[in-house]
Amino acid sequence: MAASTPLRVLIAGASGLIGTELQRQLRADGHAVLTLVRRAPRSETEFAWSPEARVIDFRVFEKADAVVNLSGASIARIPWTRRYQKQILDSRVRATRALAEGMAMASTPPRVFVSGSAVGFYGDRPGVRLSEDVSKGEGFLSDVVAAWEEAAALAPEATRTVFARTGLVVGRGGAMTPLRLLTSLGAAARIGSGGQHWPWISLYDEAAAMRHLLTSSLSGPVNLAGPTPATSDRVTRALAAAMHRWHLFSLPERLIGTLMGDAGRELLLASQRQVPTKLLADGFVFRHETVEQAIEELVRPTPVD
Numbered sequence: 001m002a003a004s005t006p007l008r009v010l011i012a013g014a015s016g017l018i019g020t021e022l023q024r025q026l027r028a029d030g031h032a033v034l035t036l037v038r039r040a041p042r043s044e045t046e047f048a049w050s051p052e053a054r055v056i057d058f059r060v061f062e063k064a065d066a067v068v069n070l071s072g073a074s075i076a077r078i079p080w081t082r083r084y085q086k087q088i089l090d091s092r093v094r095a096t097r098a099l100a101e102g103m104a105m106a107s108t109p110p111r112v113f114v115s116g117s118a119v120g121f122y123g124d125r126p127g128v129r130l131s132e133d134v135s136k137g138e139g140f141l142s143d144v145v146a147a148w149e150e151a152a153a154l155a156p157e158a159t160r161t162v163f164a165r166t167g168l169v170v171g172r173g174g175a176m177t178p179l180r181l182l183t184s185l186g187a188a189a190r191i192g193s194g195g196q197h198w199p200w201i202s203l204y205d206e207a208a209a210m211r212h213l214l215t216s217s218l219s220g221p222v223n224l225a226g227p228t229p230a231t232s233d234r235v236t237r238a239l240a241a242a243m244h245r246w247h248l249f250s251l252p253e254r255l256i257g258t259l260m261g262d263a264g265r266e267l268l269l270a271s272q273r274q275v276p277t278k279l280l281a282d283g284f285v286f287r288h289e290t291v292e293q294a295i296e297e298l299v300r301p302t303p304v305d
Contacts, residue, residue: 007214008063010034010110012051012099013070017173018116018166022068022207029211034064051095058105066214067103069115069152071095075141076175080263089144092116096151104156112160114213115152117221119167119199121145124270126196131277132165132221141266149221162213166224167274168235170294171203175267179239180299188240189249192256192269194233199225199274202294205286209276212284225274230291232268238292242299 009026013019014035023033036049036056049056051071061067073091077084096115103109122130123137136146149163168175182188201209201224209224230238240247256264276284288294 005215006030006032007065008032008034009066009068009214010036010047010060010064011068011070012036012049012095013072013116016070017171017203018169018206018210019068019070021171021203022070022210025204025207025211034060036060049098051091051098054094054098054101056098056102058102061103061106061110062108064110066112066114067099067110068210068214069096069099069113072116072148075118075120075263075267076178078260078263080140080261085140089147092144092148093151096148097154100152100154103159104154109156109159111158112162112214113152113155114162114164114210115149115155117149117152117163117165118145119165119223119225119272119274120266121149121165121221122272122274124266124272126271128273130199130223130272130274132223139266139270140262160217160219162219163221164210164213164224165221165274166201166206167199167272168201169203169206170200170288170291170298171206172298176298179236180243183236183239183243183245186245187249188236188245188247189251190236190247191232191251192253194231194236196232196269196271197229197273198232198235199223199272200230200235200291200294201226202288202297204297205288205294208287209279209284212279212282216282218278218282222278223274223276224279225276226288226291226294227276227280227286228290229273229275235291235295238295239299242292242295
């Protein structure tokens with residue numbers, strides 16, 4: 001597909017942080033946006049589905065040139081009880097299978113499927129440069145992502161399928177919300193040693209990378225991460241500096257493990273130096289090359305029309 005050709009893009013999970021920004025950018029580029037909703041449709045561009053039951057009208061895929069899958073329960077909800085861990089896994093796998101199976105039933109399936117994925121695939125890998133060819137790691141999130149990508153791989157052979165492996169999205173919402181709240185209260189802190197790498201990407205570049213993937217020839221795993229890796233200490237210090245707050249405290253690893261369990265160890269203490277090897281080689285240009293640039297835009301006051 002040529003980059004200048006208007007597309008009909010069907011989005012699952014369109015109301016979330018990434019989905020909202022992706023819709024904005026797609027419409028600004030002249031593309032048509034269709035969305036899957038879990039309620040009665042309110043317009044001709046909305047289509048009902050029940051991802052938990054894997055129920056969807058496969059004919060919706062015949063209206064779409066591309067499908068973007070952003071469905072899944074939040075991993076930021078704490079604690080990770082066994083019941084919630086099951087919800088994290090099932091919400092991703094069932095929704096993705098429903099999409100893949102629906103596309104397979106369509107007489108003319110979409111040409112591309114960009115399915116959400118995560119850096120959790122790699123597990124905790126201190127000192128390792130995490131390009132897309134690095135093998136699966138260990139841990140709950142690694143197992144979840146592997147199952148998630150296996151479900152996406154059920155899409156038709158005629159559909160180019162991409163696994164968009166994403167980490168910390170620097171935007172107004174998501175995982176940045178508790179970090180901004182703590183910082184605003186003067187409680188910004190080094191997390192653990194502070195030396196663990198946090199894979200980050202600005203919200204704008206996350207959506208822009210997905211737009212790029214719709215017309216690219218890339219397939220399989222693609223890392224969606226900023227081009228300049230950053231440690232967690234660099235992220236929290238940049239946020240404190242941008243918000244003109246102190247950065248004086250420290251949260252010991254033992255305390256994080258005690259309070260948050262596996263969630264704390266995998267979300268906050270894991271070191272993942274993720275690099276966007278495929279995106280850069282494919283010519284994608286980042287708007288925000290450093291985490292400081294992304295955070296400066298995040299905290300900048302929103303203009304009032």
